Amino acid sequence: MKSVASSLSSRAASAIEHRCDVLIIGSGAAGLSLALKLADHCQVIVLSKSDRNEGSTRYAQGGIAAVFDEQDSVDAHVSDTLNAGAGLCDEAAVRFTAERAKDALNWLIGYGVPFDTETDAQGEQRFHLTREGGHSHRRILHAADATGEALQITLNDVVSVHPNIHFFERYNAIDLIASKENPGSCTGAYVWNRQREQVEVIRARFIALATGGGSKVYQYTSNPDVSSGDGIAMAWRAGCRVANMEFNQFHPTCLYHPQARNFLITEALRGEGAHLCHADGSRFMHKFDERGELAPRDIVARAIDYEMKRMGADCMYLDISHKPADFIVKHFPNIYRRCRALGIDITRQPIPVVPAAHYSCGGVMTDFNARTDLNNVYAIGEVAYTGLHGANRMASNSLLECVVFASAAAEHIIPQLSTSGQEEPIAPWDETQVSNSDEEVIIQHNWHELRLFMWDYVGIVRTNKRLERAMRRIQLLEQEIQEYYAHFKVSNNLLELRNLVTVAELIVRCAMNRKESRGLHFNLDYPDTLDSAEPTILTPDRRRARIAPGSLST
Known part of the structure; x- marks a missing residue:
């Protein structure tokens, strides 16, 4: 093994x-x-x-x-x-x-x-x-x-x-x-x-x-x-x-287009005066924060998510077309070229955008x-x-x-680097008890299931019930993935899936232990922010979260 x-x-x-x-x-x-x-x-x-x-x-x-x-x-x-x-x-x-x-x-x-x-x-x-x-x-x-x-x-x-x-x-x-x-x-x-x-x-x-x-x-x-x-x-x-x-930071503005995968629309557009708006051009960020489009990402992402759900819309829009065309092309040439290739002229029309997972x-x-x-x-x-x-x-x-x-x-x-020590033997990787997989479809199925329920249950807005549902599915997937890992030779998809299900568990365990809404974590069952703020720390030997004060600066 x-x-x-x-x-x-x-x-x-x-x-x-x-x-x-x-x-x-x-x-x-x-x-x-x-x-x-x-x-x-x-x-x-x-x-x-x-x-x-x-x-x-x-x-x-x-x-x-x-x-x-x-x-x-x-x-x-x-x-x-x-x-x-x-x-x-x-x-x-x-x-x-x-x-x-x-x-x-x-x-x-x-x-x-x-x-x-x-x-x-x-x-x-x-x-x-x-x-x-x-x-x-x-x-x-x-x-x-x-x-x-x-x-x-x-x-x-x-x-x-x-x-x-x-x-x-x-x-x-x-x-x-x-x-x-x-x-x-x-x-x-x-x-x-x-x-x-x-x-x-x-x-x-x-x-x-x-x-x-x-x-x-x-x-x-x-x-x-x-x-x-x-x-x-x-x-x-x-x-x-x-x-x-x-x-988990959800970037407020990723390009919404069937041919554009994972293309980010930089926050610098809003820094240079771009407006977030509905399809009819009406702005909405002033209803959520006095800083408008320059509010922090969590506020902007939740605002876009709220407006999309409220209106049943597939996306919102980011409009910088009121700025001079040469200014736009000079400062945002990459975005201009990418959108132009998809038939969107950002000097004349707004950019369709949606939030997407961006940063841990x-x-x-x-x-x-x-x-x-x-x-x-x-x-x-x-x-x-x-x-x-x-x-x-x-x-x-x-x-x-x-x-x-x-x-x-x-x-x-x-x-x-100047210190030296005696090397110890390292056991070589043992594949004597494993074989090539004949069911790669299992990896693909588990992969898609994991990413979908994490989006639905552990996304921009969370609830206790959603987190519990996610954890039950994670535990089933972990068992299935570990059994697969133990019996078949490794592959890129298997290694990534094994790591992703571990990361999913860590995200959900931390989320379940935070009994408040703060920053990027918004739970409808705990909408208020507590007076004291402490990091959520997970310790491997107990595999459960504990809230621990203090800094790592020492």
Whole structure:
């Protein structure tokens, strides 16, 4: 059977084992930033489930928040983030991030990330700063409306030529390998080579999870197919706590079109004056929040969802056509081209939009060095719970978190590289008791069932009954999936399904333990917000939530 505890077999000599100092699982902004910061000091392997350019970073449009305007301040950035987080942010984590934001951006600028510039009144070039929902100032550096793509390409170009960074593309991470000699540590990971269709071992002194979130657990999402919660599920199985998994951000505006899959309409449109409206052009956001279209994402998403259900409409509309056409094309060329290809001219007509699962505010618990509960395992980016986002992520703080905590992790890892220890044997992957599956339809059926009931029962608006129904179905699916996993060889779909059902359970358990509505979690049975705000923490050994106060800053 496939187990960390499997005994060494006669195939050990032929088993493929790779070695490195640091294994980074994930090739987005967090993983590539960490690789670059470590590579002058050690050998790094970067594992990418698809090709190295695929991932949520690539699809991030808006930008990265940092204080560059002298009218702005770190205190204002902190205050805005705390407000958006609905009282649940760890203030120390917010300040830690905001204070390091400008250095993080300057580091990216030094590598050539092409942030947009403009000419000021004195004729000097400066960065063009835009404003997004929840921000009190213009502080978003961006590369037109494709910031993530520019960041991904730039970092990849630099990483690809570094001799100490080795890419393993089209590899799935299966599980972390627990150390027998040093409890609370890991010796590496089992990985599945998708091209050769075989399991291999990567031995590493340090492991960083940079796998992104798990929004693929929902039927409708802005995320790419690789966002299946792998790092969260792996860390949970290995013994790490997770927190705040009930807070799933639904981006208010994804393009609604039968030929447009997962295409995000950036919040920056609303920052530049776009209006949300009905099909007849009448606006509605003023009925929900005095900030109108610039209200935080949870409020805007619920407003759109409410109006769609109230009117029986398939979508709402986002209209920026009142702005000059050349302004629209210059600032949002990617959205303009994509919509134009589908017959929508955004300079003349509104964009049909719907909410979609977008970002996981919870994740694997870490401290300010990105350390998890395992001694040599780190988590960076969307996979992690740092305390930055609270009950709702403020726009353009996500890519910032990736770079800031990648730097913190590197600073913690580098001094430890000089120490050495004796290697312990790793059991090779044992497939002697499994066979090829002849019923892939089971995986597909379970896959669709999971994503559909998570959307229906654990979506933008929840109830106790919906959560209970979801949990009953999750428990049945877990049993069926585990039985399937035990008897058949692994595949990409099986590994992702196994991880997604774990993530679904964590989301529902957290949601069931929050007896209030706060930020992204809205429960009709508990519509009020409690006076005290505490994170929801799940502990693997008990597999049930406990509400625990305190910060991870120590």
